[in-house]
Amino acid sequence: MTPRRETAKAQDGVLTEMPMRFGEDPLLWAAWLYYEDGMTQGDIAKKMGLSRASVNAYLADARTRGLVNIEIEPDRFRAVSIAVALKERFDLQDCLVIPSEGGERSLTERLGAAGAQALRRVMRPGDTLAVTWGRTVLAVADALSHPGLDDLRVVQATGSTTARIPWTPETCASRIAQALHASWVPISAPAIVSDPALRRDLLNQPLLAEQVAVLAEANRILMGVSSMRPESTIHTSGFLDSADHHRDYPDAVASIVGRLVSARGAAVTGPVNDRTIGIDLEALRRIPQRIAVAGGIDKIAAILAVLRGRFANVLVTDAATARGILKADGWQESPRRPALASATPGSAQIRSHAKKLFNAPQDAVDESLAGALTAHGAIIGPVPETSRAVMALDGPREGKVGIVIGGGSGHEPGFWGYVGKGCADAAVIGNIFAAPPPGPILAASRAVNRGAGLLYIYGNFSGDVMNFDMAAEMAGAEGVEVRSVVTTDDIASSPPDARGSRRGVAGNVFVFKIAGAAADMGASLSECEAITRRAAARVYTMGLALEPARLPDTRQPSFELGPEDMELGVGVHGEPGMVRHKLVPADDAADMLLDRILQEMNPARGDKVAVLVNSLGGTPAMELYILTRRIGQRLRAKGIILHRTLVGPYYTSLDMEGVSLTLLHLDDELVTYLDHPCQSAALTITARP
Amino acid sequence: MRPLAAADLTDLFRLMAARIDAERLALGALDGAIGDADHGNSMAEGFSALAHACAEAESRGVATGDLFAIAAHAFLGAVGATTGPLYASAFLQAGQRFAGQVTIDPVDLTEILGDFSEAIAQRGKASPGDKTMLDVWTPAARAVAEARSKGSGAIARLDAAVAAAIEGREATRAMVAAAGRAARLGPRTLGHVDPGAASAAIIIVALRDGMTAFFARGSK
Numbered sequence: 058m059t060p061r062r063e064t065a066k067a068q069d070g071v072l073t074e075m076p077m078r079f080g081e082d083p084l085l086w087a088a089w090l091y092y093e094d095g096m097t098q099g100d101i102a103k104k105m106g107l108s109r110a111s112v113n114a115y116l117a118d119a120r121t122r123g124l125v126n127i128e129i130e131p132d133r134f135r136a137v138s139i140a141v142a143l144k145e146r147f148d149l150q151d152c153l154v155i156p157s158e159g160g161e162r163s164l165t166e167r168l169g170a171a172g173a174q175a176l177r178r179v180m181r182p183g184d185t186l187a188v189t190w191g192r193t194v195l196a197v198a199d200a201l202s203h204p205g206l207d208d209l210r211v212v213q214a215t216g217s218t219t220a221r222i223p224w225t226p227e228t229c230a231s232r233i234a235q236a237l238h239a240s241w242v243p244i245s246a247p248a249i250v251s252d253p254a255l256r257r258d259l260l261n262q263p264l265l266a267e268q269v270a271v272l273a274e275a276n277r278i279l280m281g282v283s284s285m286r287p288e289s290t291i292h293t294s295g296f297l298d299s300a301d302h303h304r305d306y307p308d309a310v311a312s313i314v315g316r317l318v319s320a321r322g323a324a325v326t327g328p329v330n331d332r333t334i335g336i337d338l339e340a341l342r343r344i345p346q347r348i349a350v351a352g353g354i355d356k357i358a359a360i361l362a363v364l365r366g367r368f369a370n371v372l373v374t375d376a377a378t379a380r381g382i383l384k385a386d387g388w389q390e391s392p393r394r395p396a397l398a399s400a401t402p403g404s405a406q407i408r409s410h411a412k413k414l415f416n417a418p419q420d421a422v423d424e425s426l427a428g429a430l431t432a433h434g435a436i437i438g439p440v441p442e443t444s445r446a447v448m449a450l451d452g453p454r455e456g457k458v459g460i461v462i463g464g465g466s467g468h469e470p471g472f473w474g475y476v477g478k479g480c481a482d483a484a485v486i487g488n489i490f491a492a493p494p495p496g497p498i499l500a501a502s503r504a505v506n507r508g509a510g511l512l513y514i515y516g517n518f519s520g521d522v523m524n525f526d527m528a529a530e531m532a533g534a535e536g537v538e539v540r541s542v543v544t545t546d547d548i549a550s551s552p553p554d555a556r557g558s559r560r561g562v563a564g565n566v567f568v569f570k571i572a573g574a575a576a577d578m579g580a581s582l583s584e585c586e587a588i589t590r591r592a593a594a595r596v597y598t599m600g601l602a603l604e605p606a607r608l609p610d611t612r613q614p615s616f617e618l619g620p621e622d623m624e625l626g627v628g629v630h631g632e633p634g635m636v637r638h639k640l641v642p643a644d645d646a647a648d649m650l651l652d653r654i655l656q657e658m659n660p661a662r663g664d665k666v667a668v669l670v671n672s673l674g675g676t677p678a679m680e681l682y683i684l685t686r687r688i689g690q691r692l693r694a695k696g697i698i699l700h701r702t703l704v705g706p707y708y709t710s711l712d713m714e715g716v717s718l719t720l721l722h723l724d725d726e727l728v729t730y731l732d733h734p735c736q737s738a739a740l741t742i743t744a745r746p
Numbered sequence: 747m748r749p750l751a752a753a754d755l756t757d758l759f760r761l762m763a764a765r766i767d768a769e770r771l772a773l774g775a776l777d778g779a780i781g782d783a784d785h786g787n788s789m790a791e792g793f794s795a796l797a798h799a800c801a802e803a804e805s806r807g808v809a810t811g812d813l814f815a816i817a818a819h820a821f822l823g824a825v826g827a828t829t830g831p832l833y834a835s836a837f838l839q840a841g842q843r844f845a846g847q848v849t850i851d852p853v854d855l856t857e858i859l860g861d862f863s864e865a866i867a868q869r870g871k872a873s874p875g876d877k878t879m880l881d882v883w884t885p886a887a888r889a890v891a892e893a894r895s896k897g898s899g900a901i902a903r904l905d906a907a908v909a910a911a912i913e914g915r916e917a918t919r920a921m922v923a924a925a926g927r928a929a930r931l932g933p934r935t936l937g938h939v940d941p942g943a944a945s946a947a948i949i950i951v952a953l954r955d956g957m958t959a960f961f962a963r964g965s966k
Binding site for chain 1: 778779827830869870885922
């Protein structure tokens with residue numbers, strides 16, 4: 058935990074600059090200079106004005122306190138450099154940056170504690186503190202305890218709001234007043250009144266006039282920052298009930314003190330402005346010290362706007378938010394070690410312009426599809442009226458549901474590899490990593506429709522959803538009944554509670570197989586849809602990339618990955634993944650993928666699974682089998698039965714080096730469909746002995 | 747001032763196609779940072795197909811106002827992807843405004859920004875602030891409407907749209923993607939310009955430049 062080293066600086070009454078949160082901690086400074094900046098102990102002693110022996114003692118102390126633990130706790134040190142960067146860039150009096158994660162408490166609670174700490178440091182006898190409202194402000198109140206100072210006043214910065222939220226202006230201000238043992242001055246009026254004349258009349262009431270006069274005397278203000286997202290405080294508190302922010306305040310990205318601010322930091326005025334009772338932005342800027350306590354990724358744009366407008370001059374936030382604010386404002390983090398800095402830029406050049414067997418890159422998709430038809434002409438044939446779809450020769454038949462699959466190309470043998478008897482009836486492909494247009498989807502639909510309806514199956518990408526939806530509407534207009542199943546197996550792409558927004562990737566292979574079997578065995582459209590949905594709900598994929606894919610026309614990597622890095626949760630389109638990680642050995646990589654999947658799948662001993670160890674294009678069989686070996690060991694140890702194992706390039710991403718692991722959590726019915734014989738270019742299953 | 751004929755509208759589309767093509771790699775690189783790097787290609791292929799189809803239709807004597815629907819189908823057929831349905835919807839909605847018109851008044855043409863903004867919002871189901879092309883189309887459309895209410899002419903309206911578009915494009919740097927493919931990356935999208943916003947700004951600048959050239963030709 059944070060070494061608490063309150064500096065014994067005399068309270069000088071007038072606040073100039075409060076000490077940087079970690080800036081006066083010599084122990085931390087010394088560790089920083091030594092471990093991060095690579096300075097010698099002698100240099101550090103000179104720089105800090107200490108003896109070499111004390112530097113040595115500090116470093117030893119830092120190690121024993123766990124401050125330095127082979128690696129230095131990165132967030133804490135980042136906090137220092139980030140706080141400095143924010144302070145300089147936005148001309149802040151001070152900036153306190155806490156680590157973004159730690160312990161059980163929520164970010165709001167932790168920011169509240171940091172805000173309380175900042176407030177305790179700055180409050181002086183005789184101060185008048187204005188207070189706004191919101192979750193974070195209330196969290197400050199919760200964390201605040203103070204012995205009390207003479208003649209403190211806390212005043213509400215705005216009128217009151219509806220009581221449907223726990224963090225109303227009156228609650229926040231009164232709680233802060235209580236914690237500071239200060240006298241509390243409410244603003245005895247609603248924050249928003251129905252018309253400007255009423256506001257004038259109210260402000261002429263002696264009681265309110267007196268309270269507002271106190272507000273005008275505030276020398277500090279404590280405030281939260283609200284974004285304009287639908288779930289933000291400015292909306293939930295009913296502040297803008299009478300206004301539509303997109304219509305009335307289209308430029309607003311942030312809200313403070315119930316007033317709105319644009320991305321440039323300008324005040325945004327609208328219909329509620331002259332109906333608001335409370336401090337306005339101009340008066341706010343006249344308050345000498347304006348402390349904003351706010352954090353969270355969703356608030357970055359809002360906090361940046363507030364800083365650009367100079368509406369706050371002290372910021373309490375967390376490291377991730379602080380980095381986000383700086384990054385959004387165009388700040389470049391300086392490389393932490395010179396050795397890394399020289400290694401990174403050159404490496405991208407070395408790997409660019411891969412050698413490729415292409416004719417004209419723009420012909421690659423059509424030519425490879427033509428090759429597939431050449432190689433697998435016994436299984437698939439062309440679809441009339443389009444060059445971008447194939448159909449099963451021995452697939453569609455009267456009374457059988459037609460299975461139409463598809464997506465962008467670049468995933469070969471996806472999608473044409475899964476067309477054939479007992480599998481999909483047609484596959485439609487788009488340009489590289491781009492959804493096919495509705496035209497070829499409709500052409501394929503017409504070609505395989507035999508009167509029993511069609512089932513579209515594709516991965517969850519906005520382009521695929523829009524194009525397949527348009528095609529389904531067009532097919533529907535021609536009297537063909539179409540149902541759609543959108544696959545969402547990529548567990549890295551969204552948390553479990555947002556499964557619906559996950560991508561659909563290699564798990565498609567199992568889902569296509571199950572759907573094809575159901576149709577082949579004579580299931581109705583509704584039955585096909587139901588079993589396909591069940592398969593889609595029970596399939597989990599997680600990927601990792603060692604090198605990004607390189608696109609045919611540029612032959613350049615689609616994103617950059619450092620020489621010692623791998624990317625976890627990588628997308629099949631060469632999208633960057635969710636987390637960058639140091640390269641690890643094969644068994645550790647297998648464990649990382651498997652553990653995440655098992656955590657969600659939660660299988661019982663004796664459960665059956667189907668496993669796909671999939672190459673993303675550039676990883677050879679040797680590595681795939683090394684991973685397969687480890688996955689087998691782990692599953693056996695858990696008492697889980699590997700019913701079927703697929704290993705190879707089943708669903709690729711051009712030449713991306715990397716793998717994905719897919720597990721299908723089987724049940725008896727899924728076993729039947731999975732074992733049903735099929736013959737397609739990429740997957741052939743014969744009856745089990 | 748003479749109105750726009752089919753050849754003039756085709757010229758505008760050609761200019762858009764050329765500008766997008768010139769930025770193909772840059773758009774791909776922007777997309778590579780937060781998406782799948784195909785945006786430059788999709789847009790370039792779509793606009794190229796659209797310009798060809800319109801040139802071909804114009805030579806067949808198709809009315810100016812009907813070129814939008816032709817553009818829509820050409821774009822969608824060539825691209826698919828995410829941009830296909832979005833821009834196809836945009837061109838279709840703009841086409842409804844001018845359907846059957848033999849010529850188009852230049853001032854009326856500026857109204858397509860509003861059409862684009864509405865159609866894209868409806869098809870893509872994104873909101874302003876989600877870090878998408880809408881963060882350019884919406885403020886640009888609004889700028890045109892504001893300039894119109896002040897009685898500004900076509901070029902002044904488009905100048906306002908360009909200023910708003912560029913500002914909108916830059917504002918996407920501070921946004922965390924909430925829609926489309928980049929949404930999965932969340933905070934990692936910070937600091938990056940959204941590729942869809944960047945290409946939208948190119949189209950709007952091309953429209954303004956093309957119209958400026960049109961007026962310059964007309965006054966000779």
